[in-house]
Amino acid sequence: ETAPIGCPLELIARPVIAHGSVEFHRDIEPLLQQHCQRCHHPGDVAPFSLVTFDHAVQWAADIKSYTADRLMPPWPVTGGVPLENDLSLTPDEIKLIGRWVDEGCPRGDPSDAPPPLAFANQDEWQASRPPDVVLSMPGTVHLAAQGEDHYRTVVLPLNNQEQLYVERVEFIPGNRKAIHHGMVFYDGTGLVLAAQTRLGNPRPRGTGDEDYGPGYESGMGLGFVPDPTLTVRNAANAGGQLMGWVPGAGPLEFPPGVLRVLPPEAAIAIQIHYVRTGRPEIDDSSRLGIWLQKQTPRLFSHGFMLDTEFRLIPKG
Numbered sequence: 001e002t003a004p005i006g007c008p009l010e011l012i013a014r015p016v017i018a019h020g021s022v023e024f025h026r027d028i029e030p031l032l033q034q035h036c037q038r039c040h041h042p043g044d045v046a047p048f049s050l051v052t053f054d055h056a057v058q059w060a061a062d063i064k065s066y067t068a069d070r071l072m073p074p075w076p077v078t079g080g081v082p083l084e085n086d087l088s089l090t091p092d093e094i095k096l097i098g099r100w101v102d103e104g105c106p107r108g109d110p111s112d113a114p115p116p117l118a119f120a121n122q123d124e125w126q127a128s129r130p131p132d133v134v135l136s137m138p139g140t141v142h143l144a145a146q147g148e149d150h151y152r153t154v155v156l157p158l159n160n161q162e163q164l165y166v167e168r169v170e171f172i173p174g175n176r177k178a179i180h181h182g183m184v185f186y187d188g189t190g191l192v193l194a195a196q197t198r199l200g201n202p203r204p205r206g207t208g209d210e211d212y213g214p215g216y217e218s219g220m221g222l223g224f225v226p227d228p229t230l231t232v233r234n235a236a237n238a239g240g241q242l243m244g245w246v247p248g249a250g251p252l253e254f255p256p257g258v259l260r261v262l263p264p265e266a267a268i269a270i271q272i273h274y275v276r277t278g279r280p281e282i283d284d285s286s287r288l289g290i291w292l293q294k295q296t297p298r299l300f301s302h303g304f305m306l307d308t309e310f311r312l313i314p315k316g
Contacts, residue, residue: 127289178277
């Protein structure tokens, strides 16, 4: 397995300091809960836990370094308009973490600790009711041990005869070690489903260490440029984005009264970014849940797919 970044050994033998001007339970633990623990808890994507003092003190030097360099929490946005769900630490919070480490990581009084967070099982749906539609990996994706990152799109037809009103979408990755992120689109034209038939490699070609399975290798785009003149159905709602998933992110839920509309005969395209771990990996259990509403919505949301090139949007 890939080893966690950093070396905690330098702190293991350091004696615990009871009190200081900055203390773990009073000052640092609330910051870890707000900014870090959604990924850094047992069973989730981060390579180590930051749930307890014993966990955090082992990684104190790395916490100071990575927060000071703004590598963690992962929030690359700088300036501009304020955004929802901002994970970043303020300059004063970063300084507070640095002072705690410089003072030797005082533990403080456990009675000052905030209530521990309860983490849901990330392999179960997070809604109060089961999804109306579950789309599962139709086979096993095999990933080679070596090579560049692999982007694979798996297209799954819904076989719906009427349009569907979507209120919630949730993606559960099947191999958290190998999945970097996922993007979910819908296609009303049939062009993406046809591309899967044309471009797919469901079986090994006998070349040894290779990638194969359901879907097709697409790169970060669709893997082809759709020809709008070939659209024979659902031209008014040809397709668009449904959601994106990254570690630590929750499901997509639209505001009350707002729904996404899927056209008849739609297909769902799940594009997964796989990373190499140095050994062969498989993904046979990634799945997507879709929650529907029968009542006609008051407002509609629509996500557009533009092109396959990166564009830098300047501030303002």
